[in-house]
Amino acid sequence: MNTTTGTSKTASAANTTSLASSKTIKQIGETVWKNRTVKINAELFTLTYGSIVSQLCQDYQRDFKKVNDQLFSMGYNIGIRLIEDFLARTAIPRCDNFVTTSEVISKCAFKIFLNITPHVTNWSNTKNSFSLIFDENPLSDFVELPMDASKELWYSNILCGVLKGALEMVQLDCEVYFVSDVLRGNTQTELRVKLNKVLKDEMPAGED
Amino acid sequence: MFYFTIIGTSDNPIYEAEFTTAKNTFQPEIKELNPYIVHSTLDIMEYLQWQRQPQLDINTSSGGFLRSRHSTQENSYLGKVDSFYGLAVSGFLTYGNIKFIMVHGNGTVDDTVTRSFYYEVYELYLKTLMNPFYKVNDPISNSAFDSKVRVLSKRLFV
């Protein structure tokens, strides 16, 4: 029996080794965005997202809690798929620690999907939760929340769902939620990611 | 003094404002008529809306029909389109056929100033429109919009 192990020649041959450097992560993100991403007008994206959020507000009779939930759920369903797209394009392996994960999310994932790089901050002491601060957010260009929504609606809540779903697929069980949003009149838009636990890969039935 | 309105696609005003100064205010009688004067101007606006050359071909000096003096390419800013007993009415059509109409209490339309006023308000309107929560034909209740328009209105008084 002859077994070969080693690295793939495809996608990003260099990625597997040293993810520790955030510079590398940034490079991957930029390279993939530049060379391996089919793009579309961001404004169409903004408008499309706007149309669904306002539709949801109407469908749920302005019960914004339900709208938040629905957006989260839509995001989750995206997340569990989007992770495959992300992995296929970046070929990034699982991260060794949550700090790396945060870097990958910020500099790589957001970069190659939305072409933005929210910065990571507010680490908890235990290094199991951090915040993403969005200086720009293509979901919310030209959005102004209606008066009745400004205390309840998390306009970009779909992002939480996406992160939640995607992280779960790489066995990271997290809580993802918005802390503040400039649309609500806050000074910044802050999204919190908190790691609950690392899940184990499933085993085939009967094995242990 | 000026009475400015934005009219939606079903003749409904979606924004109205009066621009007055201490010395220039509408007579009460005119004041309450203004919305109706504007409404009646819609007849003229709709006529001009689909004309190849946005001019009234009836060349008259008074009354309800006044032709625009502009024969340029532009068919958004229509200049003075109507009049009503000494009041002049100017109009502007957006690409979505939202109508900006203004009653000029002084009876004349200064094209340069009015045109730039309309352009600026149009930009503000567009920003309102781009908000996904705003629906075409909804009244614009945003106070920032109101304030911005009022700042712009100052140039009308020059």
Add this chain to the structure above:
Amino acid sequence: MSLQFSYEKYMNLIQYPEHWSNPIPHEISKKVIYNTLSPCICVQSNLELDNHLKDMYNIDSISMLFRYFGDYIQDRDQIPSTTDLKDPGSVSSGRHRSDSLFQRQASECVRFTRSLEDLISIDSEDHILQSTDIDSFLSQYLQNLEPIMNENGTPSKLLKHSIYHRFFITLSSINLSRYHSFHHPVVALLPLDITKGQGYENAREILIHFKNLNNTLENFPEFININDILPVFVLCYDENSREQWESVQALTKSLKKQLFVESVSISLFTPHDNQKSTTLHSPITVSLHEQVFNMSHPTSINIPSRLLTHIYDTISFIVEEMMIPFMHRKLVFWDETVLQPRKSIFQSNKFFRRFISPKSNHPIAHKVNDPQDPAEGDIMFPASSPEFLLRKLADWSFMLSDFKKAYSIYDLLTKDFESYPQYLAPCLEYKTISLLMGAQNIITAKTIKTEVDPLMTRAIEQYKKQDEKHSLRVIHCILTFSDLLLSLSDTWVSSPLAVNYLTYIQKSHLLGPYATVIILERIAYAYEICIDLRVNDHFLPKPDEENKADESEAAENSKKGENGLEVDDMHEWRNENKLIQNNLRSEGLTRFRKYSLYQLVAAKKWVELHKRNQAKWCIYHAAPAYEKLSLSKRPDGLFHRLSMELS
């Protein structure tokens, strides 16, 4: 009462609520204008006969009696319908009985006026209509109308029209004018009372007196030629007396043979004790002061129904057998003696015209300074002057519906009157009127703009040059023009012009508050009918139909529901944001919103004048445009406020 909807009923619509829902008659404006310019027949007074009339029928004078038979004489609308009368004779005699609202012929209408002496005694120049007079008349007229409107709830567009035309007629002077001959009598009726034994000698005396009026009357105007008035004797007798009948026959013959004057006979004094009698309607073209008087002293005149047919027949006879032939004879004569020489020398030869101006052709001697008013430039052309004869030729042609000829003569005259604005203005006015009365069908959008409108503007300009005390003349002229414009088929082109002229009246502030509102309503009407011809099958909101449409739609829906079919369709998800565009085709090609604005303004003004019903009707017509607008639901908005106030 006859159900026929006649001109008279239209003009006196206030008295006929049963007709309020009628449609607006075709070409009614032209009818009205034509009526105010129809030939005048003056009825000379005869004291003995007038007293007799007073005793028998309580009528002040025979002149008064005839007044009730004027205007559109062929309507004969005062004759009870055949079913009422059961007299087949009256049907056959009414051979011309056609609805005057739908036809027009020469001689269809005449106006009866007072005696020539009376007409002259009212010096037209002194007796200028003031806008305040008109307004006080309107005030009273509308006041009388209010309670009647209360009883008849459904707003009638027709009544508003009728009120407008009543106002128009009030504004139309019937005084003798030096500038035209429309109100100059064409025929003079000289009545004789046979029952009182009046005979040949009396007749001769009366005729001589009449023919000599220009010498005997101190202020007999130079612009009237007594020889241009056809005298006709009216012999009034009692049918039951064979003796009287015979003397009528004999007298008719001798008057014709010896005095060369025709006669007609009326069995005016036949006793009709047990006969049905008919109350006469109000005459239409009477002066403002008479109207005011009639309103404050309502009198009803009753005469035996059988006499009606007789009087109508007599009048028809006078008009058709005497007046029109007389006018034709005169026209031929003037044509040969005045018009043809002009034409042969100047009209056909441009070379000559260049050197010989009309002025030099008609030396200054023809013009006589008015002794009453020596102001410089106040010129009068005497009745015999070629200018005035031409004017008369044109006016009479007009009266006989020969508008084409009238137009060409007015055209000729405008050159002669170039430097006399008082003469030029009415001449231009009637040139325009005859153009629009006669050539309606050949008038295109282009001619309206290039010919009609400039002509009107010029006429109005000339009027404006005149003394301010004549300002009502401008208004009358403008109203006539606008009415004619509104009668044209291409209202898309003509209505805006009418609106312009009417707006000019509004801006000039010459009229009182009541008249002003009526003009506002007229502007509304002009906008209402302003529709591009190509989309005149369009749909406009209407007060009545709207509710019906909603109902039928609802009914249709419920029907579907019952059948169990297409129920799902009703609950089908729909795009709420989908823009709904009605009337897309006619967008911008109507002026319905303008119409509504003027109705609204009118309503507001009526409220100020405390004419609630007038206001209500205006609001009713403004409502379709405003009801669905959010702005009209504002509690303190004008429309909402007025609607509440009036409900």
Add this chain to the structure above:
Amino acid sequence: MAEQIINPSTTHSTKVAGQGYDYTIGPTQTLPNTSTATTSGTGFVVPTTGIYGQSLISKEKQVSLSAYAFLFQSIVSYHRDSSKNVQEIERKLNSSGYTIGMRLTEILNFRDSVPNKTGLTNMDSVAGTITNMKRRNLKILETLQYIHLTVWQYLFSRPSNDLVKSSERDNEYMIIDNEPTISQFIQHTSVQCESFTCGIIEGFLDMAGFPCHVTSHFVEETGFSNRTVYLIQFDKAVVERENLRQ
């Protein structure tokens, strides 16, 4: 104040201007406050943040197509889960696109009116740079060409593949896209997901004053299995109006 402002009963003069428009009340007056009326410009304190502080000029930003595809498909799923039948899903998709199309009518034409857009992406007001607005399109064909070229370029970075007039009905036109961008990942479904694009076209045309109904149809051609025809059926009145306004 020397001049007493007489307010008729029709307006609430107590409402201070600058508080936003309330359509149930109507216009408010700019208060004749002497200090603000005479001094130039800065009478009102205007909040600078929010939508009015952003530039209308497109920054030409992009996102990844897959992000868009995921978003779009979640919308399809959402509508699918809340609909009774295929028709309803399609209507909802159409309606989502419709609101976008309505906005594009205004914004794309406006941007076309701004000369020299470079450098303006950070200017919160660009109206001052416009000397003349681009002409509004009045004809059916002009407008369709604008969609075929400009709108498609904006949405999908390329013009549509064809624009065809129906030979049978004079109120029907077709825009053809060989490879529709947004629905390219969706396979084997009876739902016409391009109804969304139909909605954009329909919204654009309705807003521009050319009311119509737009439907999409697969018309496969060799090499293009998703080739889609957008059938645009104008209200008859649109054609009639065009004939009236020659």
Add this chain to the structure above:
Amino acid sequence: MIYSLWIFDRHCNCIFDKEYTVNQSTSIVNSKEQQSRGKLIYGMVHSLKAMSTKIAPGNTLRTLTTGKYRIHALFTASNLWIVIFSDLTHHELHERLDKIYELYLKYVVHNMLKPIDLRESENAKESDKITSPSFIKAVDQVLCL
């Protein structure tokens, strides 16, 4: 010669398998008979994978050669496995594995109207597999080049 293709999801289920024969027409897709074989393969690969990681951290199983055939495997961070069995003439098939992953992306991941997690979807059966004809067609094109 490619013998077969196996795809396993994160729940250790085989969501796609295809057996290739010399004669294309007799190839079998998502065969029921293969279910137990799929489990065996999963178990084997799982053990080898675990072992290779134990030998050296970060080390990943890529190919496994036996006397008659060679196994080529791709493991993603999301725990998706793509496994190809071939004869010994194929030394390196990772480009094709990546291609198949891309096809999986295109036809399964990006097609949101179809479920991605076959086990979690309603009325799921263990036998639910990727059935998209386009996917199968595209896979064939990749593997039979």
